Amino acid sequence: KPSDAFARPGGSWIGQRLLRREDPRLLTGQGRYVDDLAPEGCLHLVFVRAEEAHARLLEVETQAARAAPGVVAVFTAGDLHLQGHAAVNLLVEDVTPVPLEVLAQGTVRALGQPVAAVVAMSRDAARDAAELVSMTLAPLPIPQGEDRPVVMRAAWTGGDVDAAFAAAAATVSVTCRHALVAPFPMEPRAALADGRGDTLTAWFSTQTPHRAREDLARILGRSLGTIRVIAPDVGGAFGGKASIYPEDVMVAWAAARLRAPVKWCATRSEDLLSATQGRGAVNRAELALSADGILTGLRARLDYPQGAWMPYSAVVPARNAGRILPGPYLLETVDIAARGLQDHRAAVGIYRGAGRPEAAMLMERLMDEAARALALDPLELRRRNIIPPARFPHRSATGETLDSADLAGLLDTLERETGYPALKAQVSARRAAGEAVGLGLSLYVEPCGQGWESATLGLMPDGSFTATTGSSAQGQGRETAISQIVAETLGVDAGAVTVLHGDTETTPNGTGALASRSTAIGGSAMLRAARALGAQVRAAAARALGVPEAAVTLGPDGVSAPGARLGWEAFAARLPAPAAPLPGGAVLHVSETYTAAGEAWSSGACLAVVRIDADTGVPAVERLAWVDDAGVVLNPMLVQGQLEGGMAQGLGEALMEGLVYDGEGQLLTGSLMDYALPRAADVPAVALFKQETPAPNPIGAKGVGEAGCIGIPAALFNAVRDALGPDRGRDLQMPLTPERLWRALAEEPAP
Ligand code: SMO
Structure with a gap:
């Protein structure tokens, strides 16, 4: 049932809760996703993937597959003569782009890397034949920790951080170990290309059709004018479809070579294995404060896994986390450094939030720790440090220009609408009576693209x-x-x-x-x-x-x-x-x-109350309140949908999701049997409140799609920390699974 939090008076089109014109078509089965497209004579491509994460590829045996019924062709690396690689967005100075071969050649560098492509008359025939391809692999060591090559570095500095820490009345530190999580669009990746005419036409389930065309042109050595890329209906993406994949290139190449339509649709397991993943960073930070709770210095070291190769957006998460780390707070003295470390897993790229959630988690955990250390109310501590309205546009210590916000307004609304002082007293009283219940806050900013x-x-x-x-x-x-x-x-x-x-x-x-x-x-x-x-x-x-x-x-x-x-x-x-x-x-x-002259910066504030069941460790989100400021709202219903969808994914990351690899680099969460995605019953109700601080762009709008992944996890985490009390769960990390919470509850409180 739509809430009216975002409704806007008046008879104009902007601000109206207009029903989605896309929905009648999509809800009556008339959507046309890549797999719904079936050109006459369409061939089906299936990948044979490496079962080791790092190995010498000694031999690929394709004879049996070639002879299998319905098989048209089996391709290996030697068949491809490509002109280049997908581009990497070089947003920071120190990047060593790591491309991935379309098919492994000589060495397997990523678990699940495509080694051969089988093209057949039907998908079943291609799958059956793919099972007949065998490969000889000689495993190579998998570097861990500091042995991993550093392929990206970035830094942001301002002021004298050492002096700030030396003079601090209080310092606090936190380490956030983010699980790798899957962007998980409902529609897995898919590509179809038709090479019958002079124009190579490709239907990709993509967020970036024009860039895909540029990549294809460069890699296939064709002119732009001979390639057409179409994104038909796309069933979600969340950053996972923002970069061209080796699989997309393979499909386009095969279609051109065979002068036929060729289609590949990833299975869910293929996506978990080889689509880009998000987060995964290990971020450490310490904060210096004065006795009255004013932030005086921030030191942070952000370590991002890059996976085995770099998609277009490879450096975006680390860069975003670093550049926005001071977030909504006035903080001139910073020393922030980020690294990207190569390994042998799927590539890490943007996923809903793309570094912003990690920044918010780090900063907001620090704020709650600081409030505890100084015995200050966490809302009051935030209020003392927010960028005041008169300072906008605000040039941050990391060189960002925050265009507009009313951060005090966010906190005021949250305080008023939740009855904060009474709620906090209630939660404290319940905790004093033995319940593991806590209240957590978060305040965030969300830069929305240039x-x-x-x-x-x-x-x-x-x-x-x-x-x-x-x-x-x-x-x-x-x-x-x-x-x-x-x-x-x-x-x-x-x-x-x-x-x-x-x-x-x-x-x-x-x-x-x-x-x-x-x-x-x-x-x-x-x-x-x-x-x-x-x-x-x-x-x-x-x-x-x-x-x-x-x-x-x-x-x-x-x-x-x-x-x-x-x-x-x-x-x-x-x-x-x-x-x-x-x-x-x-x-x-x-x-x-x-x-755009600059970025539009959304902002918001969240409050969560979480109770942990003492017997099972199961967390129950009792209350969630959220004030979001996305500037001028075009359609309150679309905004509500974006907020709630982002919230579901943020909650998944906070409480249950995580891709798990074993010591040999094997993925243990390769299907929905093992990868925990939130279901409807896991997603709590949220009280949404809006604030509209227009952006200085013609339409006044800011972004809203990623906010739920940014603010919600930090508020949930802080609530859980509060529930455990100051002495338990100091090293707690996401996902906050019942087992982890049960173990944290069982900890002997430090004296
Ligand atoms: S994952 Mo977003 O496109 O920064």
């Missing part, structure tokens, strides 16, 4: 509007939100706006859907396009109606002036034919790009 996005908007001959955005979609309701922007700006009906995205042929070059940037940046681009088209419409309508431009009104029923009106279709018919055909057959058309 760069540019494109938008086009056309008036069509039938009087409807076609909008294209360079940002794609994977279930967020992008079409709904974009149509609301166009409808609001032009004064037309949202239903009259068709939104296209995710096709390199029909949509302009775009950055894609990631970093919570699509509404802030892509939406701003669309707002500009709508304003530009509105100006063209007004000028043309003035001529058509024989009135001054100022007299023209745009509305759902067409263009009008006092005493005159033309419906949209009639107006379109009256326009002079364009000098040259316009994209999509439009009669008026505009194309805009918006480049």
